[in-house]
Amino acid sequence: MSITAQHLLILISQGETDRIEFKTRLLNQNDIAKVLTSFANTEGGYLIIGVSDNGSIIGLSDEEASITEKSLLSVCNSLFSYGVDLGKVSVEGKYLIYVKVDQAPKHLAPITTGTGEYYVRRNDKNIKVSLQSKTFSIKSDSSNPPKEIIGFVAMSFRDEEEPALIDYFQAMLRAVVKTKLPIKLNRIDLQEGDYEISQQLMTEIDKSDFVLSDFTLNPHNVYFEAGYARGAKKRIIQQLEKV
Numbered sequence: 001m002s003i004t005a006q007h008l009l010i011l012i013s014q015g016e017t018d019r020i021e022f023k024t025r026l027l028n029q030n031d032i033a034k035v036l037t038s039f040a041n042t043e044g045g046y047l048i049i050g051v052s053d054n055g056s057i058i059g060l061s062d063e064e065a066s067i068t069e070k071s072l073l074s075v076c077n078s079l080f081s082y083g084v085d086l087g088k089v090s091v092e093g094k095y096l097i098y099v100k101v102d103q104a105p106k107h108l109a110p111i112t113t114g115t116g117e118y119y120v121r122r123n124d125k126n127i128k129v130s131l132q133s134k135t136f137s138i139k140s141d142s143s144n145p146p147k148e149i150i151g152f153v154a155m156s157f158r159d160e161e162e163p164a165l166i167d168y169f170q171a172m173l174r175a176v177v178k179t180k181l182p183i184k185l186n187r188i189d190l191q192e193g194d195y196e197i198s199q200q201l202m203t204e205i206d207k208s209d210f211v212l213s214d215f216t217l218n219p220h221n222v223y224f225e226a227g228y229a230r231g232a233k234k235r236i237i238q239q240l241e242k243v
Contacts, residue, residue: 008048008091008096008098023050025049025060026071026097033075033114036076037113038121039101041103041109041110046098047101049096049097050094057096059095060095061095069087073086076099079111080101084102085099107233107235149182151176151183152204152207152211152225153172153185153214154211155169155187155213155216162216172185173185205225208229211234211235213238214238226238
């Protein structure tokens with residue numbers, strides 16, 4: 001549902017709060033990701049661009065607004081596997097861009113930035129917290145060893161088109177080692193045996209605790225796998241191709 005100019009003015013009049021943040025310009029996508037994910041990991045909120053910290057409406061030119069809107073859409077598509085409300089509104093003759101982020105559904109939380117950091121919102125601040133304590137609960141008890149965590153990797157295997165895909169998967173494996181958690185990553189092309197691939201894909205996703213999706217080369221199989229995982233209410237970690 002689109003937000004009106006009157007609604008934005010009401011939000012701006014409240015100042016920055018635990019659910020509202022202002023930016024004069026879109027300067028750093030990493031900082032924007034911190035704001036948006038902190039909203040998603042708390043109670044949701046609004047990012048309004050074109051407003052100073054004290055609530056003064058600075059506004060954007062038509063060109064700036066269009067560029068900002070496109071850039072924000074790219075950030076949101078990278079961060080969220082559920083919809084957000086994003087738009088351009090003319091307020092007092094000036095363009096503002098807003099993003100309304102709802103609290104993430106439980107089966108998708110927590111939402112992390114592209115660098116894997118986890119933020120929550122406290123008053124008007126974005127606070128970084130430990131992701132390990134939130135992601136999986138694992139007790140160190142030799143008499144009761146921790147359960148193996150299964151991650152299904154959905155990605156293109158056309159490394160003849162993009163050789164870096166080989167290192168992408170190796171980077172995932174290196175990241176698993178660094179967590180020091182009993183995580184095992186599965187890929188459908190590494191599964192041995194004679195099987196019908198679509199059914200096997202769904203079976204492997206059903207057995208997984210989370211799905212790691214990489215959209216490099218925009219492969220059809222990844223969209224299918226991510227869509228099935230979302231329907232199965234699996235935790236999805238997604239990475240869009242950098243352009």
